[in-house]
Amino acid sequence: MELSGWGRFPVVSAEFVEPLDFSSLQMLLASSDPSAKLVPRGAGLSYGDSALAARVIGSRFMDNFSAIDETARTIRCGSGVSLRQLLRLCMPRGWFLPVVPGTANVSVGGAIAADVHGKNHHLDGSFCDHVLDLTLLLANGELIRCSKTSNPELFQATCGGMGLTGIIIEATLQLREVPGVFIQRRSLLAHSLRECFELFEVNSASSYSVAWLDCLARGKQQGRSVLYLGEHVDVSNKRPSQHPTRGWLTVPFDLPASLLNSYSLNLFNSAYFQAKRYAPKSDTVNSTSYFFPLDGIAHWNRLYGQRGFLQYQCLIPDDGAFEAISAILHKVSRAGKGSFLSVLKKMGAANSNLLSFPGPGYTLALDFKFEPGLFALLEELDAVVLAYGGRLYLAKDARMSEAVFKAGYPQWEKFVTLKQKIDPHGLFASQQSDRVGLTQAVR
Numbered sequence: 461m462e463l464s465g466w467g468r469f470p471v472v473s474a475e476f477v478e479p480l481d482f483s484s485l486q487m488l489l490a491s492s493d494p495s496a497k498l499v500p501r502g503a504g505l506s507y508g509d510s511a512l513a514a515r516v517i518g519s520r521f522m523d524n525f526s527a528i529d530e531t532a533r534t535i536r537c538g539s540g541v542s543l544r545q546l547l548r549l550c551m552p553r554g555w556f557l558p559v560v561p562g563t564a565n566v567s568v569g570g571a572i573a574a575d576v577h578g579k580n581h582h583l584d585g586s587f588c589d590h591v592l593d594l595t596l597l598l599a600n601g602e603l604i605r606c607s608k609t610s611n612p613e614l615f616q617a618t619c620g621g622m623g624l625t626g627i628i629i630e631a632t633l634q635l636r637e638v639p640g641v642f643i644q645r646r647s648l649l650a651h652s653l654r655e656c657f658e659l660f661e662v663n664s665a666s667s668y669s670v671a672w673l674d675c676l677a678r679g680k681q682q683g684r685s686v687l688y689l690g691e692h693v694d695v696s697n698k699r700p701s702q703h704p705t706r707g708w709l710t711v712p713f714d715l716p717a718s719l720l721n722s723y724s725l726n727l728f729n730s731a732y733f734q735a736k737r738y739a740p741k742s743d744t745v746n747s748t749s750y751f752f753p754l755d756g757i758a759h760w761n762r763l764y765g766q767r768g769f770l771q772y773q774c775l776i777p778d779d780g781a782f783e784a785i786s787a788i789l790h791k792v793s794r795a796g797k798g799s800f801l802s803v804l805k806k807m808g809a810a811n812s813n814l815l816s817f818p819g820p821g822y823t824l825a826l827d828f829k830f831e832p833g834l835f836a837l838l839e840e841l842d843a844v845v846l847a848y849g850g851r852l853y854l855a856k857d858a859r860m861s862e863a864v865f866k867a868g869y870p871q872w873e874k875f876v877t878l879k880q881k882i883d884p885h886g887l888f889a890s891q892q893s894d895r896v897g898l899t900q901a902v903r
Contacts, residue, residue, distance in 0.1 A: 463516060466761055467507040468768030469830050469858055472891060476501075478518035485627070488517070489601050494885035497899075500623045502567030503542060506574060507771045508858025509891040510622045517627065519569050525549070526630060533635040534592060539569025539628040546633075555635040556692070556747070558590040564752045569628040574855035575620035575816040577823075579668040579690065579751070582808040586818050588619035589811055594631040599887040603629070617878050620816035622854055624879060624888050624898060639694040643668070643750040646689040646742050649733075653683020653789065657782050660687065660806045660822075667691050668750075674729040675802040675826060676722065676793045683789055685804065686736045690750055710758035717765025720829050722796035729800060764829040772838055773817075773825040773853040775807065780848035781822040787844045788824065795837045799827035814871040814878075817853045825856065835859060857892065865896035872898065 464471040479485040492498065498515035522538035523545070529535075533555055535546065543557060544564035550556060561576040570576075572594060577586040584590075593607035596618055606615040618625045648663070650656035656671055663669060668690035677684050754760055761769065776784040785804070792798045803825045810819035817823075828834055842864050845852065851868025852860050866872055876898060879886075889899035 463504075463512055464768065465507050465509060465511060465858070466505045467770055467858060468761055468764075468766075469770060470509055470512070470891070471768075472509070472512045474513060475515045476518065477515065478520055480521055482522075482629070485517070485597065486601055489597070489599065489887075492887060494887055497887065497889040499888060499890040499893075500569065500573075500627045502540065502570030502573070503565055505563060505566050505570065506622075507856045509895070510574075510854055510857070510893075511570075512891045513889060519567060519627070522569070522629060527632075533637065534632055535635060536630060536632040537568060538630055539567060539572070541568050542566065543568070543571065550635055551641050551747075554637055554639075556638040557587075558584055558634065558636050559587045560751050561587075562752065563755055564748070565755060568631055568633070569623075572619055572628055572631060573621060573623045575811075575813055575818070576855070577805075577807070577818045579670040579805060581818050582664060582669070582806045583667065585808060585811060586816060588813060588816070590634045591619065592632040592634055594618065595629040596625065597627040597629055599626060599883040599885065613878055614882065616813045617815075617875055619811075620813040620854075621875065622815065622890065622893065624890070624893055625882060626888060638692040640692060640696070641747050642693055642695045642744050643690045643747050644693040644742070645745050645750055647736060647739060648687040648689065648741075649736060650683070650685045650687060652680060653685070653782065653786055656683055656685045656687060656804065657822075660804075663687070663689055664806065669806060671804040672732070673789070673802040673804050673824075674733055675789055675798040676726050676729055676796070678790075678793050682786065682793070684733055686733065688750075692747075693744065695744055709756060711760055711762040714762045714766040715764075717767060717829050717831065720764065722798070725798050725800055729798075732800075764827070767830040769827055769829045770834065770838070770858050771825055771827050771856040772841060773823060773856040774841070774845045774850050775817060775819055775821055775823045775853070776845065776848050776850040777819070777821040784844055784848040784850065785822060785824050788826075788841050791837065791840050791844070792826065795833075797828055797831070797834060797837055801825075801827045814875040815854065815869055817851065817855070821850070823853075825853075854892065854896075860896060862895065862897040865898075 499513040501511040519540040522540035524538040526536040575588045666689040671685045671687040673685040893899040
């Protein structure tokens, strides 16, 4: 069957297998030809080709909840459980996940494999910083439980390892207590990139922060943006401006890609920024609308047309973040290939995981429809990122070169060495891992 990531580029022909239970999964591995590479796949929401291979193993059957500790606020569940399912269980108890990405539809296994981050990385780190332990099925059929203290090297390779060390079966997650299911949101207008950076720094104590950028604005208006801050609040005595609702909007078919052009994007970005001048500067919203705004629009990836789109997400260390992001925005606006969804976040300290993306600095994410000339532009952006000591996010990548990857992830050799020990035949591999040189050496 044909498979793709959320960006719908690339599309590959693959054998997709969804085992009925754990025994079926073990039998599948035992009967596998080592030359027939495979990769596990959760909800299929990584953007590029990190969950694409000749054979893809689905984790939908691993949707169980094994244990809940009310005192310690921990949950053990299968890797196929979605974050939305977790939150439905946690929120009535007054709990919340310490870190959530931009969609609640991602699976627990996918969140661990990509070591996803959220709007609070500057304070709370990434998803795997709150994973207490996980159970991993190795290529030889062995089941191993690992954590920061038990099999720590395997834990550090699996967290952020994009499914290349084995299949995550279960995980124990630490939850946090929150005063309510609503967020007190503040919206701050920044008329330039410099002003946006200053607002991030001034509000660095805010629990959550994320900025929308007008990536096509030029001159003194370059980087004009809206910074959204958030805090969990109890609104039992106050009516919030929005209530939790299920998204009812949908994009029913692929829109013509020609609708997304420099003129329409400029119009949208200008209108959005101007509208925020008159919007409330502070309001109370449900957590779903704050953390997962696009989940309310089904199939929003169809907005980019039948050929799909690529997301370019980079991390730039603090020292050069402003200069690098300014240079990136200049190249994007000059090319006229910007996006209406451009996101900037301030990041915190890195963890010890070998291939995790987050680290101190700023991360910029840009969406681009697939069209001629795009790869040439992205190679220009790569050069800027590397010049300032940055890297690209594997979970969003669909075209990064081996040289760019290895320059941005200095522990890649340590990862390959460990993988060769636990998977000597290189059973687990993806189209992406071959492309960036993580698995070619063991084929």
